[in-house]
Amino acid sequence: MLKKLLSKPKSKKKKEAASSALPTLDRLHETLEILEKKECFLQKKASAEVERAKDYTKAKNKSAAIQCLKKKKLYETQIEQLSNFQLRVHDQIIMLESAKATTDTVDALRSGSSAVKAIHQSVSIDDIENAIEEANEQTENMRQIQEALATPIGASADFDEDELEAELEDLEEEELDNELPEPPQRTSMEPSARAITSQKPTNDLAELTKLQAEMAL
Known part of the structure; x- marks a missing residue:
């Protein structure tokens, strides 16, 4: 059934019927409005006959009161007919609106299917x-271009990487020496290590001379 709904119309009459849905709905709504107005008018007429029948009853005019009630019955019969007409029009409106909604849905699905098909036709796996x-x-290509731009040329291409690394190590050692704390300064009262070292051989020589003199005795 869905396949039949999605199939394209085979005749021009179907297209014309679909395009005439809106005017038909407008006509049905106008008819319904007219029927409702007639029903309202007849209800007022029936109510008026009831009031007249009451007046004739008070006046003891039984025959006139009965005639008013007969007219009221006729009005009520017409009101019932108008109510049935309105139900039929309501039924047609509901059916037509449902059919229009179905048609609009099918048209939308058909348009979507055609759009997807067009996309598939315009874009292939290849x-x-x-x-x-x-x-x-x-x-x-971009990667090769970036590598080519990063390759040193001219004077920078002749630099010795090992020489540069050795120079860098010297700079690092020099920087490390500068960061070491300086030794504390000596006061004038403290003897230097060189003075102590220079005095020690002199004392040893004096002791040796003294020992030789004692052995000669």
């Missing part, structure tokens, strides 16, 4: 693969 391949090629 197009996607070619686009991906082209993107990869452009990426590789």
Whole structure:
């Protein structure tokens, strides 16, 4: 059934029927409004006959009161007919609105299907693969360009990397020496290590001379 609904109209009459849905709905709503107005008018007439019958009853005019009630019955019969007419019009409005909603839904589904089909026809798997391949090629070209730009040329290409690293190590050692704390300064009263060292051989020589003199005795 859904396949039949989605199928394209085979005749021009179907298209014309679909396009005439709105005018038909407008006509049905106008008819319904007219019927409602007539019903309201007849209800007022029936109520008026009831009031007249009451007046004739008070006046002891039984025959006139009965005639008023007969008219009221006629009005009520017409009101009932108008109510039935309104129900039929309501039924037609509901059916037509439902049919129009179905048609609109089918048209929307058909349009969506056609759009998807057009997209599929315009884009194939080969197009996607070619686009991906082209993107990869452009990426590789950009990488090669960046590598070429990063390669040193001219005077900078003749630098010795080992020599530069050795110079860098010397700079690091020099910086480390500068960061070490300086030794505390000596006061004038403290003897230097060189003075103590220079005095020690002199004392040893004096002791040796003294020992030789004692052995000669």
